[in-house]
Amino acid sequence: xSRLAVTSIGPASSxxxxxxxGSQRYGLVPSGAMDRLALAAANxxxxxxxxxxxxxxxxxxxxxTARDGAVRVALSGARRNADIAKRPVAFDSSVTLADGESxxxxxxxxxxxxxxxxxxxxxxxxxxxxxAVNARAGLGSPYPRPLQAGDELRxxxxxxxxxxxxxxxxxxDAPIRVLLGPQDDEFGDDMKKLFLDSEWKIxxxxxxxxxxxxxxxxxxxxxHNIVSDGTVNGSIQVPGNGSPIVLMRDRxxxxxxxxxxxxxxxxxxxxxxxxxxxxxxxxxxxxxxxxEALRNFVKEIATLPDRLRDIESFDLNLEALQDANxxxxxxxxxxxQTWQVPSPAETVTPD
Numbered sequence: 452x453s454r455l456a457v458t459s460i461g462p463a464s465s466x467x468x469x470x471x472x473g474s475q476r477y478g479l480v481p482s483g484a485m486d487r488l489a490l491a492a493a494n495x496x497x498x499x500x501x502x503x504x505x506x507x508x509x510x511x512x513x514x515x516t517a518r519d520g521a522v523r524v525a526l527s528g529a530r531r532n533a534d535i536a537k538r539p540v541a542f543d544s545s546v547t548l549a550d551g552e553s554x555x556x557x558x559x560x561x562x563x564x565x566x567x568x569x570x571x572x573x574x575x576x577x578x579x580x581x582x583a584v585n586a587r588a589g590l591g592s593p594y595p596r597p598l599q600a601g602d603e604l605r606x607x608x609x610x611x612x613x614x615x616x617x618x619x620x621x622x623x624d625a626p627i628r629v630l631l632g633p634q635d636d637e638f639g640d641d642m643k644k645l646f647l648d649s650e651w652k653i654x655x656x657x658x659x660x661x662x663x664x665x666x667x668x669x670x671x672x673x674x675h676n677i678v679s680d681g682t683v684n685g686s687i688q689v690p691g692n693g694s695p696i697v698l699m700r701d702r703x704x705x706x707x708x709x710x711x712x713x714x715x716x717x718x719x720x721x722x723x724x725x726x727x728x729x730x731x732x733x734x735x736x737x738x739x740x741x742x743e744a745l746r747n748f749v750k751e752i753a754t755l756p757d758r759l760r761d762i763e764s765f766d767l768n769l770e771a772l773q774d775a776n777x778x779x780x781x782x783x784x785x786x787x788q789t790w791q792v793p794s795p796a797e798t799v800t801p802d
Contacts, residue, residue: 453520453609455569457602458553461511463658465597466573466604469502471581471590475704481684482583482590482700485564485659486720488619488752489528493568495755496525496545496615504575504582505568506598510559510726515567517548521609523570524548527619529562529724544616544762545570547609562724571607585701587660614762617755626734627722629687629712630741634677637709638689642669646695646711647733655727659701661688662722668693671709679707685714685722699723717744 467490470483484490484507491501506515512531525545526533533540533556540546540554542565548554559565575582575592584591594602635643645667654663675691682688686698688708697714698706700723712733714722725731 453522454518455604456516458514459600460513463509465584467507467583468504471579482585485723490566491752493525493527493566497570503572508565513556516553522548523609525568528565529559531559532557545614569606574605615759626732628715628718628736629733631712634709650730653727662697664695679705682706686710687712715741717748
């Protein structure tokens with residue numbers, strides 16, 4: 452069995468999978484990948500089920516080294532510079548790290564999370580049906596905390612399978628769709644309009660538990676306390692200071708602030724990828740549209756394997772290329788005989 456050693460890694464990076472649904476009735480946080488589509492794409496590229504445990508890499512860089520054998524991996528999600536021994540590595544493609552080789556990743560561009568899936572998945576002890584890390588709850592495996600330099604993950608030896616790529620649709624630059632409620636009656640029509648008409652930014656103090664929003668101040672009609680009730684991924688609470696908080700994967704299972712709206716499931720990953728400081732807006736839709744969007748999202752994940760393509764590779768001999776006359780004929784700007792074309796009269800030979 453091979454190992455993938457963490458040489459260096461920034462904060463907000465951890466092992467995540469599809470989460471641990473079904474236990475919220477006991478107060479157990481679901482956790483799981485912030486961007487499920489990116490996790491699924493990376494896993495499918497190396498032959499894993501879509502929600503197999505992988506490494507969720509936060510906005511900062513990382514470096515990982517294969518040890519005791521080759522390791523086959525794939526990257527998806529937020530783009531960033533990636534290379535193996537100075538050779539560029541493409542996103543949405545699989546690649547094999549030879550024993551001793553290191554994959555080096557730079558800062559995320561235009562997003563927040565990238566996913567490094569490993570052929571065969573990350574090896575660990577399942578906790579309530581999942582390896583997903585929630586540091587506050589002390590849950591997750593093989594490390595119940597964010598990854599750090601010196602950690603080693605036990606992984607399967609590379610199978611030697613052909614490398615694959617996948618073409619994903621470009622991420623829509625559109626408002627984040629929400630359903631108003633369930634406590635939108637705790638806000639006046641003017642505040643709901645302000646919420647939808649305002650440009651928002653995600654605070655740098657945000658984390659996997661909640662994204663704090665910077666922008667307009669949303670005032671309550673009857674105070675900011677309600678009887679605590681259940682929350683879901685994407686619940687948008689408005690505490691006493693009027694600055695909304697979008698609840699994320701490591702949220703609590705219940706809360707006592709009014710929820711003005713909820714990010715729809717199909718847009719949750721796209722919202723999670725918005726980097727701190729970049730402006731965005733919300734758009735209210737109806738339940739039927741939200742359900743149709745979710746059906747399309749589920750279908751997109753289910754059809755990922757159908758979109759895999761083999762990577763056609765070849766060895767390029769640079770020395771042979773330099774010696775070859777790839778233009779078909781040599782041309783010299785100072786030698787007219789190499790570029791002047793004879794006239795028809797000049798080509799006629801006497802009888």
